[in-house]
Amino acid sequence: MNEVTVSSPATVSNVVCAFDVLGFAIAEPCDTFTLRKTSKKGVTIINRDNFNLPTEPEKNVAGVAILALLKEVKEESGFEIVSNKIIKPGSGIGSSAASAAGVVVAANHLLGNRFSKEQLVEFAMCGEVVASGSRHADNIAPCIYGGVTLIRSLNPLDIISIPAPELFVTVIHPQIEVKTSEARQILKRNVPLKDAITQWANVAALITGFMKSDYDLISRSLEDVIVEPVRSILIPAFDKLKIKSKEAGALGGGISGSGPSVFMLSKDLKTAKKVETAMKDVYSKTGVEFHTHVTTISQQGVHLKTK
Numbered sequence: 001m002n003e004v005t006v007s008s009p010a011t012v013s014n015v016v017c018a019f020d021v022l023g024f025a026i027a028e029p030c031d032t033f034t035l036r037k038t039s040k041k042g043v044t045i046i047n048r049d050n051f052n053l054p055t056e057p058e059k060n061v062a063g064v065a066i067l068a069l070l071k072e073v074k075e076e077s078g079f080e081i082v083s084n085k086i087i088k089p090g091s092g093i094g095s096s097a098a099s100a101a102g103v104v105v106a107a108n109h110l111l112g113n114r115f116s117k118e119q120l121v122e123f124a125m126c127g128e129v130v131a132s133g134s135r136h137a138d139n140i141a142p143c144i145y146g147g148v149t150l151i152r153s154l155n156p157l158d159i160i161s162i163p164a165p166e167l168f169v170t171v172i173h174p175q176i177e178v179k180t181s182e183a184r185q186i187l188k189r190n191v192p193l194k195d196a197i198t199q200w201a202n203v204a205a206l207i208t209g210f211m212k213s214d215y216d217l218i219s220r221s222l223e224d225v226i227v228e229p230v231r232s233i234l235i236p237a238f239d240k241l242k243i244k245s246k247e248a249g250a251l252g253g254g255i256s257g258s259g260p261s262v263f264m265l266s267k268d269l270k271t272a273k274k275v276e277t278a279m280k281d282v283y284s285k286t287g288v289e290f291h292t293h294v295t296t297i298s299q300q301g302v303h304l305k306t307k
């Protein structure tokens with residue numbers, strides 16, 4: 001096999017209270033990457049989308065991830081990447097992770113699946129550093145593993161898949177850009193103990209809520225007293241979005257990753273669509289353009305696309 005095409009899902013990281021340690025894959029939108037194995041060393045990137053991302057491998061998230069993987073490959077080989085991205089960079093739904101994770105999973109297929117999922121996460125994280133200036137796996141891990149994943153530790157890597165009930169996800173993507181690196185820089189370096197206590201109680205309860213399919217507990221735990229108060233000022237009408245989505249029946253939600261996208265979880269499709277209508281109502285009054293998605297948490301991470 002010399003060529004594969006993969007579908008790489010968008011992801012929601014942080015999941016409100018679990019900054020940098022929790023994320024989940026969503027069924028839509030997904031990026032598509034076609035990889036060809038070449039005997040020529042190195043990486044060639046061909047963009048078939050409209051995002052104008054750099055084609056020099058060292059400056060491209062996917063390129064850097066593949067270069068990290070190639071360092072561990074003994075034989076002379078390289079890859080040609082044809083990129084068909086749909087997930088807009090800087091959207092907050094894991095665009096860079098979809099690129100980095102998608103291409104390393106595809107390359108691994110072409111190399112006879114010699115690397116473990118943990119190794120692929122390590123390679124993909126090198127790409128994530130280019131996008132955000134920091135190593136974090138809360139988009140990469142769910143993108144590769146699917147479902148809800150917890151990253152207990154990065155060094156050594158310790159990733160745990162968390163069982164969760166079927167949940168519907170409404171995402172609003174305001175068409176403004178929030179750079180992850182900047183959204184990280186504005187965070188406070190120190191956290192009062194009382195806030196830390198609230199936060200880790202919520203993280204533990206959220207995981208328990210997922211594992212017990214306890215929707216009320218999930219709803220009560222979707223509270224962030226550390227990151228959201230700082231970052232939400234970057235997102236127009238954030239408080240209103242939350243209030244109106246809850247009134248429409250959402251369990252809760254908040255900033256997706258570092259924003260500007262905002263997500264809400266719902267128990268059923270009908271509610272998720274009502275939440276979408278509520279979000280659209282709020283945003284149509286802001287003058288900011290936006291896109292919405294109604295989707296589900298997806299158990300499928302990056303996977304081969306059959307023609």
Ligand code: HSE
Pocket residue numbers: 013014019020021132136138139180183184257258
């Ligand atoms: N956990 C990261 C952050 C996700 O919030 O900065 C963004 O890629």
